[in-house]
Amino acid sequence: MKILVAYYSRTGVTKKLAEYLAKKINAETEEIKDTVNRAGVVGYMLAGRDGMKRRLTKLETPKLNPADFELVIIGGPIWSWNMSAPIRTYLENYKNQFKKAAFFCTMGGSGDDIAFKEMEEIIGKKPVAALAIKTKEVAAGDLNKAEKFCSEVTGTAA
Ligand SMILES: Cc1cc2nc3c(=O)[nH]c(=O)nc-3n(C[C@H](O)[C@H](O)[C@H](O)COP(=O)(O)O)c2cc1C
Numbered sequence: 001m002k003i004l005v006a007y008y009s010r011t012g013v014t015k016k017l018a019e020y021l022a023k024k025i026n027a028e029t030e031e032i033k034d035t036v037n038r039a040g041v042v043g044y045m046l047a048g049r050d051g052m053k054r055r056l057t058k059l060e061t062p063k064l065n066p067a068d069f070e071l072v073i074i075g076g077p078i079w080s081w082n083m084s085a086p087i088r089t090y091l092e093n094y095k096n097q098f099k100k101a102a103f104f105c106t107m108g109g110s111g112d113d114i115a116f117k118e119m120e121e122i123i124g125k126k127p128v129a130a131l132a133i134k135t136k137e138v139a140a141g142d143l144n145k146a147e148k149f150c151s152e153v154t155g156t157a158a
Pocket residue numbers: 008009010011012013014015044045047048049051076077078079080081082106107108109110111134135
């Protein structure tokens with residue numbers, strides 16, 4: 001079973017979770033890279049605006065083709081109660097190439113419900129599993145929910 005974890009991370013929280021998931025389920029990883037500089041206060045404000053307005057961005061070309069994987073696990077941070085612009089763009093760009101998908105996000109506190117609903121709408125497929133984890137849980141290594149997600153994902157994959 002070939003699995004890809006494709007993630008965007010502005011400050012490293014989602015990256016930490018993505019790497020944990022990939023190791024647990026023996027998946028390859030693709031870090032989705034934005035061409036927009038989102039560092040610092042200005043970058044933060046642009047991110048907030050783009051999340052809120054559901055804007056797309058321009059991504060660097062990914063290394064891997066999601067169509068080569070039986071399952072793609074897609075995750076990023078929540079921005080202004082929405083999925084982040086790089087995740088919206090990745091999904092729009094490759095929406096016809098996901099055989100099966102699972103979703104995850106990291107967030108301060110809320111926004112996962114809207115984000116997951118819209119992610120599903122974009123690709124036109126229900127995720128086999130979904131995982132929302134708070135930033136502070138990732139930082140503390142409090143990843144029980146992630147364990148459950150991994151077994152759901154590998155269970156449906158089998
Ligand atoms: C512009 C911006 C807007 C955010 N809006 C939300 C939000 O609406 N709800 C929330 O729970 N967290 C929000 N956050 C917090 C991030 O989702 C959270 O810190 C996340 O773990 C960051 O992941 P990263 O380090 O992978 O980028 C926001 C962060 C940024 C930068």
